Amino acid sequence: MSDIQADRIARLIAPLRVPARAKLCPGQYDPGYTGGLHRHRDGTDLLERGVALLTDYQSRLAAQNIHGVLVVLQALDAAGKDGTIRHVMSGVNPQGVHVHSFKVPSPEELDHDFLWRYAQRLPGRGEIAIFNRSHYEEVLVVRVHPENLDRQRLPAESRRGDLWRRRFRAINAWERHLAGNGFRIVKLFLNVSKEEQRKRLLERIDRPDKNWKFSAADVAERQHWDAYQDAYADMLSHTSTPWAPWYVIPADHKWFARIAAAAVIADTLIDIDPRYPAVDRDGRQELLRFKSALDAESPGARHPRRAR
Ligand code: AMP
Ligand code: MG
Numbered sequence: 001m002s003d004i005q006a007d008r009i010a011r012l013i014a015p016l017r018v019p020a021r022a023k024l025c026p027g028q029y030d031p032g033y034t035g036g037l038h039r040h041r042d043g044t045d046l047l048e049r050g051v052a053l054l055t056d057y058q059s060r061l062a063a064q065n066i067h068g069v070l071v072v073l074q075a076l077d078a079a080g081k082d083g084t085i086r087h088v089m090s091g092v093n094p095q096g097v098h099v100h101s102f103k104v105p106s107p108e109e110l111d112h113d114f115l116w117r118y119a120q121r122l123p124g125r126g127e128i129a130i131f132n133r134s135h136y137e138e139v140l141v142v143r144v145h146p147e148n149l150d151r152q153r154l155p156a157e158s159r160r161g162d163l164w165r166r167r168f169r170a171i172n173a174w175e176r177h178l179a180g181n182g183f184r185i186v187k188l189f190l191n192v193s194k195e196e197q198r199k200r201l202l203e204r205i206d207r208p209d210k211n212w213k214f215s216a217a218d219v220a221e222r223q224h225w226d227a228y229q230d231a232y233a234d235m236l237s238h239t240s241t242p243w244a245p246w247y248v249i250p251a252d253h254k255w256f257a258r259i260a261a262a263a264v265i266a267d268t269l270i271d272i273d274p275r276y277p278a279v280d281r282d283g284r285q286e287l288l289r290f291k292s293a294l295d296a297e298s299p300g301a302r303h304p305r306r307a308r
């Protein structure tokens with residue numbers, strides 16, 4: 001890993017990071033931003049290098065077995081969450097990565113506190129977990145559609161006052177606890193424009209191979225576009241913290257979204273800098289003893305006369 005490469009990644013992602021205590025307005029970030037890169041000149045090469053970097057670092061993360069990484073992916077429909085996961089993680093060992101897609105909560109999940117189901121799916125040490133939707137839905141879809149909150153059957157006192165501020169604080173405290181225990185949190189908001197979403201939903205109708213992806217619910221959710229933009233702006237303003245900052249990934253150009261997402265994850269792994277555990281002198285001696293024992297078992301060694 002050259003310093004130049006690390007520096008390039010850091011410079012690419014810096015403008016995407018949401019500063020702590022920012023007061024964002026809806027629509028403040030440009031979904032069409034490409035950081036001065038050009039698809040044909042930079043696209044494939046950069047993504048390939050990013051993927052190779054992730055592959056190498058993930059293997060070291062697993063070997064070191066001290067840190068875990070949680071990647072949180074949030075977005076409106078058709079912003080490209082699935083494709084991003086597929087491309088960015090294409091090189092990593094499936095044993096070390098788990099993807100969880102969070103759907104409408106089950107009755108069992110609703111019978112617990114709002115962070116319970118997410119806590120069950122956290123990465124272990126040495127692992128990367130990807131949350132396709134996440135605990136942030138608890139201040140997004142639940143806020144835009146309050147009937148979701150009714151289903152959570154909270155006691156009256158828990159609903160009083162500014163429930164969303166309390167949830168932001170609870171989320172920040174939870175993430176700080178995780179960060180303090182060795183779990184890094186990479187939070188990516190894939191920011192798609194309303195017009196690009198419209199085109200992608202149309203494509204799901206027009207292309208037979210994409211029909212399976214079309215959902216009438218996605219079109220219905222578009223009616224709540226502004227409410228979602230408000231909820232996202234408030235959420236990003238309150239939950240981008242020094243220990244778990246948000247990155248707004250411009251998502252109108254899929255090729256750039258994939259490069260940017262890979263770069264943010266790579267930047268975290270570079271910062272962790274996991275190493276293969278080194279073997280000390282005693283360990284080396286022991287390895288050499290095993291080597292002699294294994295050498296002695298070779299067919300040649302067992303029948304030294306015949307070998308001559
Ligand atoms: P998809 O990601 O397209 O498979 O859709 C999953 C659905 O689950 C979306 O409509 C989300 O809004 C919904 N969903 C995810 N998390 C929650 C939650 N915590 N409460 C209510 N609905 C949710
Ligand atoms: Mg969907």
